[in-house]
Amino acid sequence: MKKTVSLVLGSGGARGYAHIGVIEALEAHGYEIVSISGSSMGALVGGLYASGKLTLFKEWILSLDVYELIKLIDFSFAKNGMIKGDKVFDNIEKMVGKVNIQDLPIAFTAVATNLHTQKPVWFQKGDLLEAIRASVSIPTILTPKKIGTQYLVDGGILTPLPTQPLLANHSDYTIAVNIHADEKPSIMITSKKDEDLSIQDKIASYLKETFFESNEHEFSSFKIISKSIETMQNLLIRYELAAHEPDLIIEIPKNICDFYDFHKAKELIAYGKKEAEENLKRLS
DSSP: OOOEEEEEEOOOGGGGGHHHHHHHHHHHTTOEEEEEEEETHHHHHHHHHHTTOHHHHHHHHHHOOHHHHHHTOOBOOSTTEEEOOHHHHHHHHHHHOSOBGGGSSSEEEEEEEETTTTEEEEEOSSBHHHHHHHHTOOTEEEOOEEETTEEEEEGGGTOSSOOGGGTTOOOSEEEEEEEEEOOOTTOOOOOGGGGOOSHHHHHHHHHHHHHTOOOTTSOOHHHHHHHHHHHHHHHHHHHHHHHSOOSEEEEEETTSSOTTOGGGHHHHHHHHHHHHHHHHGGGO
C-alpha cells in the first residue's frame, strides 16, 4: 500500500517551480499525495496538480522562450499593481477549465491575505482559479483580486508556508517545501536561455533593470519591497515550523535564483526533484 502525504507548498516567486520537481519525486517513489496546502506559487502548482493539469502546465512553461514570457506581461495602468496577470491566467484557464475546489480529487487549500481584515483566507471551496489568482497577487506586482467585498493579495504575506490547513488531515506523512531556506554559497543556477544573446534577452535585461534592479550599490524600489517582505516571511516561517513541525522539510535556498527568473523553469524543476529525492531517504 502506498504511503500517503499531506503536502505544504510555500511561496517564493520563480523558486516555486521547484515544487513541480518535488511532486514528481514523490510520485516516482510511490507516495500518494492526498492533500495540499499552498501559498502563492505553492497554491498555483498545488492547485494544478490537484486538478490533474500539472503536466500540461509544465509542458507549457518549458516551451516558453524569453520573448514569449515577456509577451505574457500585461502591464496595468492601475495604481494597485504593475501587472494584471490576465494573459497568464487565460492560458491556465484553457488547461483547467472551470473547476470548484470541493470537486477536486485531492483535498486542496489555497491561502490568500485579506487586506481589510489583515487575516489569512483559506480557500477550500469555490472557483479554483479565482482562489489561485488571489493567492498569487504579489503586492505592487500583480493587482489584488477582488472577490465579493474582499480585497485579496498574496498568501505569502501572512502565511508563506501554510502548514495549519493540513493539521486535521490524516496521512502517513506531512511534508513541507520551504523555498525561503537559508542561502548556500555558489548555488545560483543558470539557464541555457541565459546564454542566448538574442534580442529577446536584451529586452528581458531592459525590463529586469528597469523594474527590478538598480546599480550594485543601491536597491530599486521593487527590490526594497521584495527584500522587506522576504525578511518578514522568513520570520513567519520559523514561527510556523516551530508551532507545527512537519515530518519532513525540503528546503530550497532562497539564493538559487532571483524572484523573477521564470525562464529557469527546467533547472528549478530538476533542482526540486533532486532535493526531494535526497530528503525522502530520511523517511525510509
